Amino acid sequence: MSTIHKGLTVTVTLHEDKLTDVNGQLFQFRNELKTNREQFEKALPGTFFISWLTLPPQVYEEQEQLPARIILMTSYVGDKNQHIEELVAFLEPKLKQVFGESDEFPITYSGKSEMIAFLHDKSVPNTFYSGFKFISTADVEREKDLKAAVWEYAQQMNTDLEASQLPPSKIKQKIEYYIANNPKLSWAVAGIPYAQKNKIQMLLPLVIFGLVMACSIVCILLSFFVDALFVKVMAWVFPLFLLFMGGMLVLLRQNEKKPHIPGKELSDEEVRKIVALETNPVINEMTVIAPLKKGWIRRAFLSVSLKLVGLLAYFTYIPTVHTARWLQLDKGKRLVFIANFDNLSEAYAHDFVDSERRTKNMAVIFSHAFGFPATRWLIHKQYNHRSEYMKGVRAHQKITQFWYSRNQYESVENLKRNRAFREGLFKEMDEEAIKKWLLTI
Amino acid sequence: MTLEKKDIQGLMVRGHGNLKSARFLLYTCSDPTSSCDFLKEIVPLITNAEEKPEKEAIHIAFTYEGLSFLQLPAPLLNSFCREFKEGMTAEQRRAVLGDIGDNDPDNWDWGQDSIHFLLMVYAKDQEQLDKSMLRIKEQTDRCGIELIHTLPTGLLQHQKEHFGFRDDISRPVIRELLKETPPENLFTFPAGEFIMGYKNLYDEYAPAPYVPFELDTTGLLPVHPDYPERKDLGKNGSYLVFRQMHQNVHSFWKYMKEQTGEKGEAIKLASKMVGRWPDGSPLARCPMAPDPALSESNDFGYWDDDQAGLKCPLGAHIRRSNPRDHLVTETSKKDSSEMAAKHQLLRKGRPYGPPVTPELDPQNIMDSTEDEQERGLHFICMVTDIRRQFEFVQNNWVSFHKFGGLENDADPIIGNHYDTGQYKTNEFSVPHYPIRKKYSNLPNFTLIKGGAYFFFPGIKALQYIANHE
Numbered sequence: 001m002s003t004i005h006k007g008l009t010v011t012v013t014l015h016e017d018k019l020t021d022v023n024g025q026l027f028q029f030r031n032e033l034k035t036n037r038e039q040f041e042k043a044l045p046g047t048f049f050i051s052w053l054t055l056p057p058q059v060y061e062e063q064e065q066l067p068a069r070i071i072l073m074t075s076y077v078g079d080k081n082q083h084i085e086e087l088v089a090f091l092e093p094k095l096k097q098v099f100g101e102s103d104e105f106p107i108t109y110s111g112k113s114e115m116i117a118f119l120h121d122k123s124v125p126n127t128f129y130s131g132f133k134f135i136s137t138a139d140v141e142r143e144k145d146l147k148a149a150v151w152e153y154a155q156q157m158n159t160d161l162e163a164s165q166l167p168p169s170k171i172k173q174k175i176e177y178y179i180a181n182n183p184k185l186s187w188a189v190a191g192i193p194y195a196q197k198n199k200i201q202m203l204l205p206l207v208i209f210g211l212v213m214a215c216s217i218v219c220i221l222l223s224f225f226v227d228a229l230f231v232k233v234m235a236w237v238f239p240l241f242l243l244f245m246g247g248m249l250v251l252l253r254q255n256e257k258k259p260h261i262p263g264k265e266l267s268d269e270e271v272r273k274i275v276a277l278e279t280n281p282v283i284n285e286m287t288v289i290a291p292l293k294k295g296w297i298r299r300a301f302l303s304v305s306l307k308l309v310g311l312l313a314y315f316t317y318i319p320t321v322h323t324a325r326w327l328q329l330d331k332g333k334r335l336v337f338i339a340n341f342d343n344l345s346e347a348y349a350h351d352f353v354d355s356e357r358r359t360k361n362m363a364v365i366f367s368h369a370f371g372f373p374a375t376r377w378l379i380h381k382q383y384n385h386r387s388e389y390m391k392g393v394r395a396h397q398k399i400t401q402f403w404y405s406r407n408q409y410e411s412v413e414n415l416k417r418n419r420a421f422r423e424g425l426f427k428e429m430d431e432e433a434i435k436k437w438l439l440t441i
Numbered sequence: 442m443t444l445e446k447k448d449i450q451g452l453m454v455r456g457h458g459n460l461k462s463a464r465f466l467l468y469t470c471s472d473p474t475s476s477c478d479f480l481k482e483i484v485p486l487i488t489n490a491e492e493k494p495e496k497e498a499i500h501i502a503f504t505y506e507g508l509s510f511l512q513l514p515a516p517l518l519n520s521f522c523r524e525f526k527e528g529m530t531a532e533q534r535r536a537v538l539g540d541i542g543d544n545d546p547d548n549w550d551w552g553q554d555s556i557h558f559l560l561m562v563y564a565k566d567q568e569q570l571d572k573s574m575l576r577i578k579e580q581t582d583r584c585g586i587e588l589i590h591t592l593p594t595g596l597l598q599h600q601k602e603h604f605g606f607r608d609d610i611s612r613p614v615i616r617e618l619l620k621e622t623p624p625e626n627l628f629t630f631p632a633g634e635f636i637m638g639y640k641n642l643y644d645e646y647a648p649a650p651y652v653p654f655e656l657d658t659t660g661l662l663p664v665h666p667d668y669p670e671r672k673d674l675g676k677n678g679s680y681l682v683f684r685q686m687h688q689n690v691h692s693f694w695k696y697m698k699e700q701t702g703e704k705g706e707a708i709k710l711a712s713k714m715v716g717r718w719p720d721g722s723p724l725a726r727c728p729m730a731p732d733p734a735l736s737e738s739n740d741f742g743y744w745d746d747d748q749a750g751l752k753c754p755l756g757a758h759i760r761r762s763n764p765r766d767h768l769v770t771e772t773s774k775k776d777s778s779e780m781a782a783k784h785q786l787l788r789k790g791r792p793y794g795p796p797v798t799p800e801l802d803p804q805n806i807m808d809s810t811e812d813e814q815e816r817g818l819h820f821i822c823m824v825t826d827i828r829r830q831f832e833f834v835q836n837n838w839v840s841f842h843k844f845g846g847l848e849n850d851a852d853p854i855i856g857n858h859y860d861t862g863q864y865k866t867n868e869f870s871v872p873h874y875p876i877r878k879k880y881s882n883l884p885n886f887t888l889i890k891g892g893a894y895f896f897f898p899g900i901k902a903l904q905y906i907a908n909h910e
Contacts, residue, residue, distance in 0.1 A: 151876065151877070151879070155876050155878070157875050157876055158873060158875070158878055164874070166875070168875070171875045171876075268523045268526065268527075271523065272533060275533055276532075276533065281842075281864055282864070319768075319770035342841075342843060343836070343837055343841050343843070344536075344537065344836060346537060346828055346832065346833075346836070347833055347836055347837040347841075350780075350783065350784075350829065350833060353643070354779060354780045354783045354784075355771070355776040355779045355780055356779060357775075357776060383644070383645065384645055384667075385643070385645075386643035386645060387648065408863075409863065409864050411846070413769060413770065413843065413845070413846035414843065414846065414848060416846075417846050435874065436749070438874065438875055438876065439749050439872055441876055441877060
């Protein structure tokens with residue numbers, strides 16, 4: 001069992017003249033969600049988010065027309081097969097209705113098993129980030145309720161002079177006793193399942209990568225003393241990797257020297273249409289899809305960057321973001337970015353530009369997309385960096401016709417704090433650490 | 442870059458504290474041509490930043506509706522930012538600002554009506570103010586301009602606001618205005634954060650309204666530094682955000698007393714909500730009791746020794762409206778400071794209405810009898826980017842009930858407090874040992890009574906507006 005938060009992306013091409021119909025269908029699903037949200041929550045127990053939208057044709061390198069597409073992006077905890085089965089079991093008629101508009105959909109569609117195969121077949125890899133780790137959909141509610149119940153129980157200690165004089169460890173013991181003896185909360189005694197296993201699973205690719213590189217460095221040294229084929233081969237891996245990355249960077253720099261073509265600003269009317277859909281009081285969604293700048297090196301560099309970002313996913317931190325994902329479509333010519341974040345996009349977009357460090361991180365990915373700022377050596381900004389970023393994000397932001405978020409009212413900081421409280425339960429801590437832990441309640 | 446002070450309206454650089462009497466006048470025009478005639482008359486009387494007026498100061502600012510009414514060229518009108526064009530009461534702006542429920546513009550005294558421009562008249566005393574008002578009335582009447590709202594002001598003792606707290610202590614310092622090199626620990630802001638036509642914190646010229654080169658036939662306006670084909674109408678101007686905020690003083694202190702039972706504790710709770718003691722001393726530096734020596738203290742942060750908010754709660758008003766060096770969502774002091782700096786406002790407001798007690802001592806305010814007097818604050822700030830500065834602060838820090846990992850807490854002082862059944866914004870959390878204290882069902886201590894976005898032009902831009910063809 002895994003509680004790693006992952007992203008599924010399914011995409012097919014669509015005839016441009018069918019865009020209006022499909023948009024209408026997706027908007028209709030959005031309206032239906034207002035009245036049947038409970039059914040979604042019941043039938044999709046492992047699903048956190050669903051964004052389902054159409055993408056109009058876009059122009060790459062000023063001449064190539066990239067096709068219109070339907071994109072379904074979900075996030076879930078657990079197994080991918082199980083997630084797809086869950087989606088199909090509940091959404092099959094809708095999936096058939098929408099994907100059926102694409103020429104890529106099977107002509108002789110035979111039912112749910114074929115839909116499962118279709119979703120597998122049309123799913124594409126993505127680089128996925130989750131702002132909260134190893135928290136299942138069920139955990140969101142029950143950890144919130146657990147903390148609320150404990151606060152209710154414990155707040156009397158503020159007024160009880162004797163209790164408020166107790167050392168932190170005694171307070172913690174009282175709380176733990178209360179939880180252990182409350183049938184509705186005693187589930188929390190068991191600790192967090194799979195946490196260690198999932199951490200290892202998430203870190204494994206990075207550990208392997210690191211080991212290969214470390215092994216290569218050792219082999220470089222050994223190659224002076226040992227004449228073995230394995231050592232000789234391994235000794236080349238690290239230098240080749242460095243050479244490859246260095247070469248890519250030099251080629252990218254050549255590309256950066258080409259005159260920057262600024263993108264067009266989105267009209268006020270279009271912006272209004274987008275922000276009008278941001279009606280949730282806590283979490284909202286943003287999808288940005290842009291063709292890349294001219295040159296194969298952009299596609300290649302972005303692809304390598306996304307792989308490396310994926311390796312570092314465990315350590316990545318993007319404030320206020322529940323989930324984010326990046327992927328390339330149409331042979332790498334399009335960048336897709338989607339984020340589910342706290343509050344409104346008008347505020348969230350500032351996370352891209354307000355800190356120098358973050359702007360550099362963002363440049364590694366976004367500077368390859370058309371309409372985003374020109375850079376030097378990838379991360380060094382040029383004049384108008386900030387305004388070009390803000391313009392780029394808005395200019396390529398798409399209307400997400402259907403959006404579902406299982407959790408509607410807990411911010412990512414709330415989720416993390418609730419988890420921090422649960423993690424501390426029944427755990428050995430010194431008095432100072434307990435004091436800090438008590439602040440999570 | 443030297444500031445062109447002669448071209449900047451004086452309010453940008455001084456608050457006219459020596460001119461104790463002031464009135465803010467909201468007008469609507471009836472005829473574009475005669476309105477421009479009025480502007481031609483008034484422009485020479487506008488106080489610039491070079492002057493240090495002893496008797497009278499006059500400033501002017503326009504709504505988008507006003508500029509449209511004056512029939513300025515379409516490309517110029519289009520070049521203003523979306524927020525300004527939409528206006529503060531547009532649906533999207535209401536959502537961003539949290540102006541719903543009690544604060545819905547439908548309940549405001551002004552802001553929904555056709556306001557074209559704002560005149561801000563400051564005078565050394567009431568007599569001078571009356572004289573100035575008479576003169577202006579004669580001019581506006583002659584030009585068919587109707588005064589639709591008069592907003593009186595009244596400075597309170599000891600720089601206090603009506604709840605009894607010292608106000609207006611934390612002000613951003615504009616680098617270009619300093620005569621000497623500032624001390625190392627003083628964070629200064631480039632003029633472009635508040636005055637258009639200068640570089641801002643991103644080392645860029647803030648977006649500003651412009652005129653296509655060929656439409657500036659008089660050659661009054663400077664060339665835009667980024668676009669040679671444009672004339673910079675924004676140069677030496679700013680956006681002026683105006684919100685009339687009614688303060689419910691008795692409800693405020695009644696709530697504090699009800700929650701705590703006695704006056705001293707009520708003042709402590711109110712101070713936790715504000716983030717400063719009534720004398721102005723910050724809780725971050727003196728959490729247990731006020732320290733008069735720190736009543737103007739502005740040199741403090743939260744990152745080093747108050748990240749948890751045990752001294753100054755995370756949800757306290759001054760911590761939300763300016764988180765300084767600590768944002769819960771950031772991982773370093775540097776990032777927090779950089780983020781916070783990008784969202785600063787240059788405040789220029791004034792209180793209005795009579796104080797509950799002359800000294801505004803909370804002990805006495807709590808003893809006073811409830812009255813029906815209208816009192817509050819004319820919140821005014823200058824920014825070059827309405828969305829990044831004013832709206833971001835109002836939306837992301839003041840209104841968002843999840844700010845800093847909080848759960849149901851809008852700003853306790855100026856936030857809009859409500860409970861929809863599905864979510865609520867009417868709590869205030871105080872980190873405390875052994876367990877966080879939570880205050881519930883906060884009423885709205887402030888209510889918005891009116892507001893609008895204005896363009897506060899430089900003098901040359903004013904001349905252009907008055908004389909355009």
